[in-house]
Amino acid sequence: MEEEKPPFLRSWNGVYSMVIMVLVITILVFYLFTKYFE
Amino acid sequence: MSAIDWLVLACTLLLIVLYGIWKSRGLKNMDSFLLANKSLPWYHVGITVMATQASAITFLSAPGQAYSQGMSFVQFYFGLPLAMVVLCVTFIPIFHKLKVYTAYEFLEKRFDMKTRALTASLFLLQRSLSNGITIYAPAIILSVILGVSIHHTILIIGILVIIYTVYGGSQAVSHSHLLQMGIIFSGMFMAGWMVVHLLPGNIGFVDALKVAGKMEKLNVIDLKFDLNNRYNLWSGLIGGFFLALSYFGTDQTQVGRYLAGSSVTQSRLGLVMNGLLKVPMQFFILMIGALVFVYYQYNQPPIFFNPAVVNEVKQSELGPQFESLEKDYQLIYQQKNSSALAAAIALEQKNNIAFEEAAANLNAGEATANTIRKEAIAVIKQNNAKADVNDSNYVFLHFVTTVFPVGFIGLLIAIIFLAAMGATASGLNALASTTVVDIYKRLLVKDADEKHYLTATRWITIAWGVFCIIIAEFAGRLGNLIEAVNILGSLFYGTILGIFLVAFYLKKIKGATTFYAALIAEALVILIYYLDVVAFLWLNVIGCLLVMGIALIIDSLKPRNSYA
Numbered sequence: 269m270e271e272e273k274p275p276f277l278r279s280w281n282g283v284y285s286m287v288i289m290v291l292v293i294t295i296l297v298f299y300l301f302t303k304y305f306e
Numbered sequence: 307m308s309a310i311d312w313l314v315l316a317c318t319l320l321l322i323v324l325y326g327i328w329k330s331r332g333l334k335n336m337d338s339f340l341l342a343n344k345s346l347p348w349y350h351v352g353i354t355v356m357a358t359q360a361s362a363i364t365f366l367s368a369p370g371q372a373y374s375q376g377m378s379f380v381q382f383y384f385g386l387p388l389a390m391v392v393l394c395v396t397f398i399p400i401f402h403k404l405k406v407y408t409a410y411e412f413l414e415k416r417f418d419m420k421t422r423a424l425t426a427s428l429f430l431l432q433r434s435l436s437n438g439i440t441i442y443a444p445a446i447i448l449s450v451i452l453g454v455s456i457h458h459t460i461l462i463i464g465i466l467v468i469i470y471t472v473y474g475g476s477q478a479v480s481h482s483h484l485l486q487m488g489i490i491f492s493g494m495f496m497a498g499w500m501v502v503h504l505l506p507g508n509i510g511f512v513d514a515l516k517v518a519g520k521m522e523k524l525n526v527i528d529l530k531f532d533l534n535n536r537y538n539l540w541s542g543l544i545g546g547f548f549l550a551l552s553y554f555g556t557d558q559t560q561v562g563r564y565l566a567g568s569s570v571t572q573s574r575l576g577l578v579m580n581g582l583l584k585v586p587m588q589f590f591i592l593m594i595g596a597l598v599f600v601y602y603q604y605n606q607p608p609i610f611f612n613p614a615v616v617n618e619v620k621q622s623e624l625g626p627q628f629e630s631l632e633k634d635y636q637l638i639y640q641q642k643n644s645s646a647l648a649a650a651i652a653l654e655q656k657n658n659i660a661f662e663e664a665a666a667n668l669n670a671g672e673a674t675a676n677t678i679r680k681e682a683i684a685v686i687k688q689n690n691a692k693a694d695v696n697d698s699n700y701v702f703l704h705f706v707t708t709v710f711p712v713g714f715i716g717l718l719i720a721i722i723f724l725a726a727m728g729a730t731a732s733g734l735n736a737l738a739s740t741t742v743v744d745i746y747k748r749l750l751v752k753d754a755d756e757k758h759y760l761t762a763t764r765w766i767t768i769a770w771g772v773f774c775i776i777i778a779e780f781a782g783r784l785g786n787l788i789e790a791v792n793i794l795g796s797l798f799y800g801t802i803l804g805i806f807l808v809a810f811y812l813k814k815i816k817g818a819t820t821f822y823a824a825l826i827a828e829a830l831v832i833l834i835y836y837l838d839v840v841a842f843l844w845l846n847v848i849g850c851l852l853v854m855g856i857a858l859i860i861d862s863l864k865p866r867n868s869y870a
Contacts, residue, residue, distance in 0.1 A: 272571045280574070284391045287581050291387045294585055295539070298380070298526040305519025 307452060307707065307715055314716030318489065319462075319723055323470050326482035330474025335756055339475030339763055340407050340739045342566040346480060351567045351576025354732075355554075356584065357483035357490075358563055362444030362726035363699070365494070368588065370611075370698030372595025373602075376525040378537040380588050385546025389554060390581035393564075394574040396810050397555050402570045407743045409561040409806070416809045417817030419748075424821065425805055426744040428798045429558060430737060434770065435794060437733035438777025443699075444726045445778060448719065450614045451703045460778045463723060467730045468771035472764050475738075476566055479731045486724040493721045494591065496714070497706070501597040504709055506604050506650055513653045514600045517646070520665035521603075521672060523596040526589070536841060548846045552799035556806050558736035598705050603646040603668065605709075609635040609682050611700035615693050622689045631682045635675060642671035734774065738767040796842045797835060800849020801828045807850060808857050819860045820853070827852035 274283050307315075330338070337343050346354070371379050406412050410429065414422035445459035452459070470478045502511050509517075518524050528538040554560045554577070567573030609632050610616050619628045645667035652660035683695045706718045742763045751758070801824050808820050831849045835842065 272569065274571065274575070280394070283574075283578060284394065287387050287391055287578055290582055291384065291585070295384065295527065298589070299529075302524060302526045305515055305524045306522070 307719070308712045310712050311716030311719070314713050315720045315723070318717065318720035319466060319727075322482050322486060322724060322727065323466050325485050326470035326478035327473050329481035330470075330477035333474055333477055334760075336407075336759055336763070338477050339760055340735075340743070341562065342476040342480045344566060345568050346566045346572065346576075347568065348572045348575030348579065350480060350484060351564050351573055352579030352583070353487050354480045354483040354563045354566070355560060355576060355580045356587070357487050357725075357728040358559055358732035359553075359584075359729070360487075360490070360587075360725055361440050361729035362722045363440075365490070365591065365722060365725050366444065366447060366699045366702055368591045369595030369598060369702040370700070372523060372592040373599045373701045374698050376523045377589070377592040377596055378525050378528055380526055380585065380592055381528065381537050381539055381542035382546050383550075383585050383588050384539065384542035385544065385548070386550040386584050387581035388543070388547050389550035390577045392551060393555055394577055397561075397806075398564065398573045398577070399570055400810070401561065401565055402573065406565070407562075408558050408740050409556055410558070410740065410744045413805065413809060414748075417820055421805065421817050421821045421824070422744060423749075424824065425556075425802055426740050428802055429556075430740055432795055432798050433557065433559060433733055433737055434773060435777060437730055437737065437770075437774040439781060440729050440733060441726060441774060442778035442781035444722050447699050447703060448722060450612060450700070451707055452719070457779065460775060463726050463730065464771060464775035464778065467727050467734060468768060471731045471734045471738075471771070472767045475763070475767075476562060476735050479735050480563070480566060482731065483728055486728045489717075490721050490724060493717050494594065497710075497718060498590065498594050498597070500710060500714070501594060501601055501705075504601055505597075506647070508654045509600075509604070509650050513650065514597055516653060516661070517600050517603065517649055517665070517668075518596040520649075520661075521599070521669060523599050536843065541843070545843050545847060548803065548850060549799070549843065552803040552846055552850070556799070556802045558740050559732045562736050562739055563732060595702065598701065601705065601709075603642060604650075606636060606639050606643075608704065609679055610686065611697040611704045612694065613700075613704075615686055615695075615697070618693070619686050619689045624685050624689045628682060628685050631678055631685065635678045635682070638671055638675045638678060642668060642675065645671055730774065734767055734770055737770040738763050741766050741770070793835070793842050796845040797831055797849075798828070800831060800846040801853055803846070804850040804853025804857075808854055812854065812857060812861075815857050815861050819857050819864075823853050823857035823860055826856050 274280055277283050277286060333339060368379065401409065401412060404412055404415055406415075408426070410422050410426040413425055441460055441463050445463060446456055448454075449456040449459045470482060474481075502514060505514055515524065530538055531540045532538060554564075564573045564576055567576055608616070616628075619625065645664050649661055649664035649668060652658075652664055686693050686695055703719075703722070707715055710718065742759060746762060746766070747754075747759060751762070754762075804827060805820055805824050808815050808823070827849055830852055831845055834840070834848060835845060840848070
């Protein structure tokens with residue numbers, strides 16, 4: 269059975285990569301936030 | 307609390323119950339009761355998953371934690387998005403393909419009956435105790451704040467949840483989650499806006515953050531690896547990943563939520579939504595706590611936030627000593643307030659040197675205030691050794707009930723009730739599903755009709771509801787049961803996750819090998835806990851790796867027929 273495609277980013281691997289990239293960017297932003305306000 | 311607040315509270319709670327019942331009317335089969343007819347779209351899956359995880363304590367503890375220790379707790383959730391990816395890749399397609407009602411049903415298909423029964427039993431033991439605490443923890447706080455008996459708050463939460471969960475099962479739970487989360491998010495956004503609005507006129511949002519940052523409340527990221535520090539980037543990514551994988555992958559409370567998705571795609575997108583929104587949501591709730599801290603630099607905070615404990619010590623013979631410390635605390639606040647106002651003026655004038663000087667004075671005042679507070683806590687302990695000296699859960703509600711306008715207080719209190727009800731309802735539905743599907747239907751009454759199982763599920767839901775209320779009633783008398791249940795979870799979650807990971811990734815390993823590996827691993831986890839080698843959160847990782855490692859060793863020791 270062929271796997272259903274996600275409604276965006278063409279493949280599920282693309283969706284998972286996006287989740288991981290968002291996490292990395294969030295951590296980076298939080299790090300800058302910590303440094304800016306300390 | 308005013309009559310209007312009580313009215314808002316009562317109407318909001320009633321609305322949720324009636325909405326849950328209305329949305330699940332005409333329910334006739336087990337598919338509807340256990341998995342909401344497998345009809346939910348992705349955003350509904352995402353919201354019901356988030357509502358299940360966000361218990362009342364999320365909205366009470368997190369702001370209180372940021373108030374006292376800063377925002378580092380958010381790191382605890384960093385492993386969650388990674389766990390969501392693993393669940394989407396491995397768990398969801400298999401669960402959907404096998405058309406299971408519970409996660410443990412899959413274990414019989416992959417291994418054998420005894421491994422399924424062992425895992426389901428571990429879940430029922432852990433979840434029934436946790437659900438009692440999910441009711442008890444907010445009930446005690448709400449009883450103190452509202453000035454009503456804890457028996458009443460426990461019964462309100464417990465009975466309301468039982469009503470709509472018994473009537474509409476998963477369908478009612480999912481739909482009520484949608485409305486609950488709508489109200490919760492709206493209320494929390496309004497609370498965030500109100501905190502900033504209540505600060506002095508010359509202090510804006512960014513200025514408030516600058517003050518909080520200088521007082522070490524915006525310490526979101528800690529890069530230092532330290533096994534004894536519960537919240538740093540590494541414990542969040544590694545420990546948080548294993549904990550989230552165990553919780554979302556093997557706890558029927560969550561599995562039942564995302565299996566209600568109408569397809570693999572909808573279930574996956576629901577978990578992706580959870581992975582994207584959970585961290586920012588926790589960050590926002592913690593930030594409210596940090597802003598409440600800033601508010602109390604410009605307004606007198608109580609020396610201790612739990613009014614019941616304060617009243618008890620004031621009425622004892624140590625009362626004068628406590629009141630004297632209270633006066634010292636007020637005097638220090640006057641000094642701190644002068645420094646805080648100086649900081650606000652310096653920020654307005656963009657005078658960085660003056661701001662640094664004011665912030666240093668503010669921190670010195672805060673250190674003195676903390677010393678006095680510690681002395682007050684020592685007096686509370688001296689008066690009653692069993693008194694709860696952690697008041698962080700009371701910070702946010704004290705703030706809400708003392709400064710918010712009429713009507714808004716009722717709404718914020720309703721949010722805490724709704725969060726408790728949302729998490730408890732999912733727990734009850736999962737307990738009933740597992741009992742009926744994995745034990746009652748599989749081992750006791752195998753060939754009855756749909757109507758029989760539906761009736762049985764409703765009675766079992768009532769029984770678990772009553773059991774959870776009883777646990778909640780006794781929780782207070784058993785001392786630190788909250789910590790005990792957290793430890794209990796960590797003792798079993800790792801082993802359960804290990805069983806599932808063997809099932810998914812070590813295809814050649816059979817049921818008997820996994821069963822004995824799980825028993826040995828569980829014994830070792832309990833031994834490690836008894837020897838107090840590591841902080842209990844790491845037991846999740848250890849338990850999981852032990853099951854997989856021991857299963858591989860047992861399998862390699864088995865005699866093999868090379869011609870088979």
